Amino acid sequence: MGRSWTEMEGHQPAVMKLFSNSIKKERLAHAYLFEGGRGTGKSDAAYLLAKSFFCLESGVEPCETCRNCKRIESGNHPDVFVIRPDGQSIKKGQIQALQEEFKKTGVESKKKLYIIFHADQMTANAANSLLKFLEEPNPGTMAVIVTEQPQKLLNTIISRCQMLTFRPLAPSSIEKDLIKEGVSAHLAALLSNLTGNVAEALELSRNEEFAEARSIVIKLYEVLTHRRGHAFFYIHDKWMPFFKEKDQQELGLDLLLFIYRDVLSIQVGNNGQVLYQDLMDNIESHALQSTQAVVMNQIHAVLEAKKRLRSNVNAQVLMEQLVLTLQEG
Template sequence: MTMSTWNDLEEYQPRVLKLLGNSFEKNRLAHAYLFEGKKGTGKKEVSLLLARSYFCEKPDGHKPCETCRNCKRIHSGNHPDLHLVEPDGLSIKKWQIQSLQEEFTKTGVESHKKLYIISHADKMTANAANSLLKFLEEPNADTMAILLTEQVHQMLNTILSRCQTLTFMPLPVSAIEKELLKQDVPANYARLAARMTNSSEKALELSRDDWFAQARLVVIKLYEVIFKRNGQAFVQVQTQWVPFFAEKEQQDMAFDLLLYVYKDILSIQIGNTDHVIYQDLLPQLEQHAIQVSRQKILEKITSILEAKKRLQMNVSPQLLMEQLVLSLQEG
């Protein structure tokens, strides 16, 4: 995620930023925060933003100036009073928390303030968590802790009770799409990849994956053959679809890719052309939208959703696709 200014992050996590902004304005920052939410929702970016606001020499209200020495040092990852703890291997060890505590017994190098961020806080060993607990129970006035986790249910209740928890919501599709476009992902891939996951990192990975580009083509080709009803759809399923989408996860994604084609036709029929995901197929889809009734498109969408459900019941993928093709060719 490249976003980092207050305004950028406000667009992605408005509730979290509003709460933090109000706390700054009223001088009521908590001594310990727990940021919890799925991967790719901006927890680390917001923790570093909060750190810049905390240490900024000339803030604009609650927003960091981004240009003073402190802001620049946090950006470059070398501010002496900001400490980031990450798992050493698979876990955060007791010695990591103890060395953090030792650091905090010293006076702040730049000011009296100190701030530490513990990434993947749920990966603390029991000993590390207990060491941290003592630390959280006796906070210094100018010390702030920010714990980050994707697995809040694995955190000790005693730690949770000493932190103010802020929940990071999955990113809106429009925000992920915008992020991908910023990263120079072509628009037709950005629109689709943004809808396949709620993490901008995963969406970026997907949009740059040759497999995904090929998957999109296999799905479009099958759709076109189904629409022509020239008897080639079953051959296509056997020779291209089944061999290409070999794993269950890939098959599930394939159904989503196909589903969006039919949803696009529905969007065109109800006058929402701007919502079309396969924008590069727009003239063709507009043509098809005239030829098929809205009721039929809704039935086809239902058929794909049913097939998606049945995929989880270990039905043969080829049999499932052949039944789906029959259903999609009707009407």
């Protein structure tokens, strides 16, 4: 919670436009389905919608200061109900308890709103109970159903909701959010291209293992460009002991790929797109001493290594072949 519709516009303009018009014209639907990947702002939008629905002031943007906005922010408004999976699933009893609540008159007004997070985790019985609930909406009630996997919901549930798709966030948007949270500019640029998720990027920015991974990748790049004879030793001695699991190895390759992309960015005059700003001197030197064709081959080699890693090739053999190719250009 804590994001405004104005901020949301920078992340999800299509969603914001729809809600802005609907709130202004007082034509909100009785049921919405928010679908999209993790970290795309679905939860923020659900709580914002609840505040706009109950806010005691008029206007699109909730005031954040009236008693309704404050209680929704703190999670204790008597007419706003939130359902999350109980363990591994949302059970029929949770939906039935919700229905019982909705039979009562609203505590403070005729309005009631419920939000179901991870709706794809409903049991079959829970989904059928929800369907009956959606088929007979009470006046003044609103449902917000949130999921990362809409294909797992009943088509009959989807058809009774206005579906809004939350698109993956643009790297520039994630980068701004990270800098606001105190992440250094050079790290924010890298993380925003590594993940489409602000929460995940923030987590990585505070993760000592990620900092070490970045350092090991930079060192490999430096070995490849300045001490070629040591590359095999470095893979054996430093890279493999650190990048043990497949997802870690893939992260290592992604971080290496971004360095070669930075070299190409310098060569084509896009200095502002460089992600490793703290390596600028090394990257500029490499860009001057190499050709675009060679750097393109190096980028292709890392992409090919990523592809082969997914097909269960031995990771050490793969890395040895990769450094050989990268050194040859």
